[in-house]
Amino acid sequence: MAHNISATGDTTYTLSLQQKLATLLGFTGLFILLLATFNVSFPNKTLWLTLSLSAICVGIVWFGVNQYQNKIAGIKNDGIQFSSLTSRGILAWMLGLFLTGFYIVLYFYPQYLGLTAEDQNNTGIIALFDPLSYLLSGNPASQWFVYGTFYTIAVVFFGIKFIYKYRHNHYQRLRTFSVMFFQLGFAFLIPEFMARLNSESFSLPYYDLKNIWPLNHYNFEQYRVDEFISAGNIGIALLIFGVASIFIITPILTYKYGKRWYCSWVCGCGGLAETAGDPFRHLSDKRLSAWKVERWVVHSVVVFVVVMTTAVIYSYLGDASKGYWLTRDTFLIGVAILLTLVFAGVIVFKRNEFKKDALYGAVGYLAIILVLIGLHYFQGSQLFLFETETLRSTYGFLIGSIFAGVIGTGFYPIFGNRVWCRMGCPMAAILGFQQRLFSKFRITTNGGQCISCGNCSTYCEMGIDVRAYAQKGENIVRSSCVGCGICAAVCPRGVLKLENDSMKGRINSNDVLLGNDVDLMKLVNER
């Protein structure tokens, strides 16, 4: 079908009058922000900021509710493939360019948003946000505060739209309420309030508690660790929490519930993808070739982040002469032992599941070990040819900014809403590794009821070919699955169910009950 310039393609899917008004309202709010960006000086910043943000929020909810309110609750993906915005038409490209441009300015040219030197007052759009920032943290706004506000508004208000769209589905409602809560509370409000505690003698780094290393790749950088340690008991507690998050809390929850507890219930990146990104979920690439690329890229990022973090921590640790137990050597040996234990454990206990993926694991593992040896050999800030600092800033630039922001979110309307989570997020890769091998979570296929229609695969934001499993009667146990539950929701035949159950029989790779008599199934399974 040819693309249509109108927002929803065919005339059948044109916007209602209310939706047009809602769009107008939302864009009015955006227009105020645009004027501010170009340094139109608003006399009463509090008033104009309130007006602008209210217009955007009300516009989003009004539009979303109006889209579904005259429809009976159920799966309503009507016209998704015809709409220019959601099928890579001109509107999608325009939105993609706008978002990408926004990220580039945000990361690399914040001065255009009105960021000024420390001792000067903000200008532009950042200045417009000063009143809100003073209200929350007592400090002037920064480009990150402006971004955080946008991000939170997107998650919360597109979240309301999503909840309304899936009002018949309790799993979707709860899950979305959860990401809205964590974004608003943990990512936005709590860190701002925490900043109020800071004084001349006491200072905590900005800390979104649910943002766990390695997604939060800077959590163990020297300045943060120094601040944590100098902030006394609270700081030490936060530092310990940061370490426990990845080494204790995460493995336990992932074992019990799969990686969904994080990726589609808690995480901010996931939160944005599931709410504002929801209309683009079907754009993910389902080809086998995309899966191959995904596995190499995402695991390379894991290796990169482990090496980078190890190097960074190594670079600020001292040697034995400082009298502190954690020396450079102890640390390196510790990392090496941990990695060896994980790898050996998998090889010993999970070798059957591991066969195909062994190569990937081995390559990553070897790379890390080699780098560790390299580190030890050079005994300094040098890592082979790179400075530790170069490694750190390269990761921050390539992965943190370009991959997660510019490509990951900017290209929502082109590549789908989970490109970052699927191809780039090291946290998702680590959780996924565990989910594949050591978790009670799976998507159960309901016997022989699959009709191969393809709704599940189409709407899988992670690009998993769900149908390939479902039509064989096989359960879906994939490391990339974030457990959003949309495959189960859109299935017209009740074939899929997300479950936590015993590890035994989780992966039923034999062709099972497709409705045949038992003798035939025996034959089919004897290959």
Added chain:
Amino acid sequence: MEHVIIIGNGISGVTAARHIRKLSDKKITIISGETDYFFSRTALMYIYMGHMNYEHTKPYEDWFWEKNRIKLKKAWVSKVSPNENKITLATGETMHYDKLIIATGSKPNKFGWPGQDLKGVQGLYSKQDLDLLEENAPNNKVCKRAVIVGGGLIGIELAEMLSTRKIPVTFLVREHNFWGNVLPEKDAKAINNHIKEHHIDLRLNTNLKEMIADKNGRVRAVVVEETGEEIACDLVGLTAGVSPNMDFLKDSGIDFGRGVKVNRFLETNFKNIYALGDCAEQQETTGERRPIEAVWYTGRMMGEVVAQTICGNKTAYKPGHWFNSAKFFDIEYQTYGWVFPQPRDGEAHFHWLHEDGKKCITINYQIASRKFVGINTFGIRMRHEVFDRWLTEKHTVDEIIENLEQAHFDPEFYKRYEKHIKEQFKNELKINA
């Protein structure tokens, strides 16, 4: 090398091809005039509704076929010559086979209604039908009203499709209720209500008399048999069931009745010619099953069976317990075992309906032995594996109700209804005792 030709690239033919490849090195060719590649016919509605595009409905990527050495040929077959082991294509080209599988599916029924071949009158079965629908009813300006004739699964799908493009629909159903020849009355009534809730003009006990043409030979109205009412429309959807698609076999010498006649091994009267899926007519049926089963699942099973036979392991078609599923607008339907519109002699129905009118179950059981016979579920998902086991182990209806939680398959955090169902079941037992 033995050459297996499969006519038809639907689920039956493709399943057969895949399993033959798993079991052997035979040369395999699939011929279809409909599309280049296998797609899921059951997903046609979602293409029109804009949920998916055609590419999404292909279960295998295009490279799959070459990698598995399954040759695809796009052509219509016009003639089969069993004595020469030869087929003739519409282009005149001929092909030789060692084994031939006929898996040509169905075509929409036409019962000789006046005007049934007018422009704007169509069924919905093939990709071509979908393309035609896109021409006949692209939006509610071109198609101001549609009339659907035949209250079954395709009819209700077509109604849902058209309503997503805001095309008003009049739905003529011959029976007392939607799908009244299959569903028990109480189940069917719940669906009737849901159809009306979607602003479909549902006309029960209503037959089509004829279709009237405008001066260009396009349909402009239908006439109702009972009242003589003329309903103006731009599209007529003929969805009064399907029948085997086998016109090209007419003078071939292959035995056919309503479908291509096959024995339990899916063999026709020619030893090296098989028929499966919608177009096959079983001469000896299994249990309560009908001779012609136009169902996705049975087509798939037959494909697996015929592959075993062709690869030297002669296997009879012995389908397990009956199951099926569908979706009526927003209400999902699943069935396991047998539930008939009226309980047969010695059988009774237990019916539970949720107060919202959109969730219900009907359980069919034998009165004397209390043996569980089958269940219909609407708006509640149940576990196939559990019901299959219960049917095999011949549990009683009381055991089924008692352990209904085990069959629960709704998503997490959904409301549970087992308690209500059990309470009602116990109350009815007391009243009947």
